[in-house]
Amino acid sequence: MTKRIGIIGNGVAGLQLAYALKQEFDVTLHHYEDPADIRQGRIRSTQVHFHPAVERAQRMPAVDEAPLIQTIHFSMGAQKLFVGRLAGPAKSVDQRLAFAAGMSDLMRQGVVFRKDRVMPNEIGSLAETYDLLIDATGKAGPLFPFPVEQELTPLQSPQRKCIVGYFTGVSPVAPAGVSITVLPGAGELFEIPAYTEKGPVTILFIEAVPEGPLDAFKGIKSAPDFEERMRATVQQHFPAIEARIHAEHFALVDHGAYLQTAITPVVRRPYAMHDDKLILGCGDSVILADPITGQGCNTASYCAEQLVATLLEHQESPWDEQVGLAYWSRIRPYVAAVTDWTNAMLGPMPGHIVQLLMQAAGDQETADRIAHWFEQPSSAYAAFFQSSERS
Numbered sequence: 001m002t003k004r005i006g007i008i009g010n011g012v013a014g015l016q017l018a019y020a021l022k023q024e025f026d027v028t029l030h031h032y033e034d035p036a037d038i039r040q041g042r043i044r045s046t047q048v049h050f051h052p053a054v055e056r057a058q059r060m061p062a063v064d065e066a067p068l069i070q071t072i073h074f075s076m077g078a079q080k081l082f083v084g085r086l087a088g089p090a091k092s093v094d095q096r097l098a099f100a101a102g103m104s105d106l107m108r109q110g111v112v113f114r115k116d117r118v119m120p121n122e123i124g125s126l127a128e129t130y131d132l133l134i135d136a137t138g139k140a141g142p143l144f145p146f147p148v149e150q151e152l153t154p155l156q157s158p159q160r161k162c163i164v165g166y167f168t169g170v171s172p173v174a175p176a177g178v179s180i181t182v183l184p185g186a187g188e189l190f191e192i193p194a195y196t197e198k199g200p201v202t203i204l205f206i207e208a209v210p211e212g213p214l215d216a217f218k219g220i221k222s223a224p225d226f227e228e229r230m231r232a233t234v235q236q237h238f239p240a241i242e243a244r245i246h247a248e249h250f251a252l253v254d255h256g257a258y259l260q261t262a263i264t265p266v267v268r269r270p271y272a273m274h275d276d277k278l279i280l281g282c283g284d285s286v287i288l289a290d291p292i293t294g295q296g297c298n299t300a301s302y303c304a305e306q307l308v309a310t311l312l313e314h315q316e317s318p319w320d321e322q323v324g325l326a327y328w329s330r331i332r333p334y335v336a337a338v339t340d341w342t343n344a345m346l347g348p349m350p351g352h353i354v355q356l357l358m359q360a361a362g363d364q365e366t367a368d369r370i371a372h373w374f375e376q377p378s379s380a381y382a383a384f385f386q387s388s389e390r391s
């Protein structure tokens, strides 16, 4: 008999899982937002999918208009250091557009969608309904209390305030890419070319050290106030970006195109048994990181791929704790590398990394190697911790 899988969550993890699992299993997706609500709602992320994640999302509706991100530009304060080339093109497609299109497409393809906001006390009865329940509820989750992995969870509070707006009126950097400006002690600004339902935008994403000079958006609750504060902050701290702003066109692309949040990173063991039923976690619900390295979607997509591979390997056997352990064993090295690298980026830059960044200013090969960190976090881990393995 075809096994039945329930997925809770319609984000990066939930949608990628539904596309892959519907080939072999009977899939039901639980969600509480409709495509129309998502389209008209607030932005959620800056969602750069580096090339491996772009490849893994091939089954989802393509957004060919999205600008290709080919490079990483890196500046320290006012000093531009290098432009590293990515191995393959990355993309940032507004999740409001991507999630709504993915849901509508899956509905057309016959995946069952259940509209309900699942409550933690419903997890037991829901688990009984399926052969496997997957908690992909993102950072609002998890609904199931998966135990925290203490070794991978060293931080107890947010290390940055995340401040994001999608803007028109900013000329993109050339060659097309993500531009990172680090202000030591104050935080970072990421400039990202992205695509929304209203066309191309430039995302300005500030990672502000709490109470520092970039933590300047407290109490801002309206789009016009946000626009004004972003303009003033860029003017004061990021003159190279200010020089590319066209004042008369500088505006949020829509009234929902800004967000403020702060994240305490936490990694949980992503499997558990509820009576005799297996429950797995995938994405932010179990692997939650600060977005400073732009890895959350990429990790969610990697874990979804590995989850599917684990289930296919055990298709004919019972889905029990051993299958959960097999999934966790597959993803743990990647999760550990991306977690340690990302948490290290939140602290003061280690001396040997500063040296490497300086070296990249005069050496294209080093610059390209640094750009590649974002596509392959294990190489970033190796550079930061001067070790090739993370066990």
Ligand SMILES: Cc1cc2nc3c(=O)[nH]c(=O)nc-3n(C[C@H](O)[C@H](O)[C@H](O)COP(=O)(O)OP(=O)(O)OC[C@H]3O[C@@H](n4cnc5c(N)ncnc54)[C@H](O)[C@@H]3O)c2cc1C
Residues within 6 Å of the ligand: 008, 009, 010, 011, 012, 013, 014, 030, 031, 032, 033, 044, 045, 046, 047, 048, 049, 116, 117, 118, 119, 136, 137, 138, 139, 140, 141, 143, 162, 163, 164, 261, 282, 283, 284, 285, 291, 293, 294, 295, 296, 297, 298, 299, 300
């Ligand atoms: C400011 C910021 C910038 C970021 N930039 C990047 C970046 O550039 N690159 C990158 O890779 N990552 C980035 N991330 C992280 C990335 O957005 C997340 O890691 C990714 O979206 C996680 O996917 P997910 O499927 O786990 O969760 P989500 O995409 O959040 O999806 C979870 C879904 O579950 C649904 N849900 C929640 N609770 C329930 C419930 N009780 N019942 C039913 N449904 C429920 C929600 O409605 C939601 O649609 C960023 C994050 C932030 C905050």
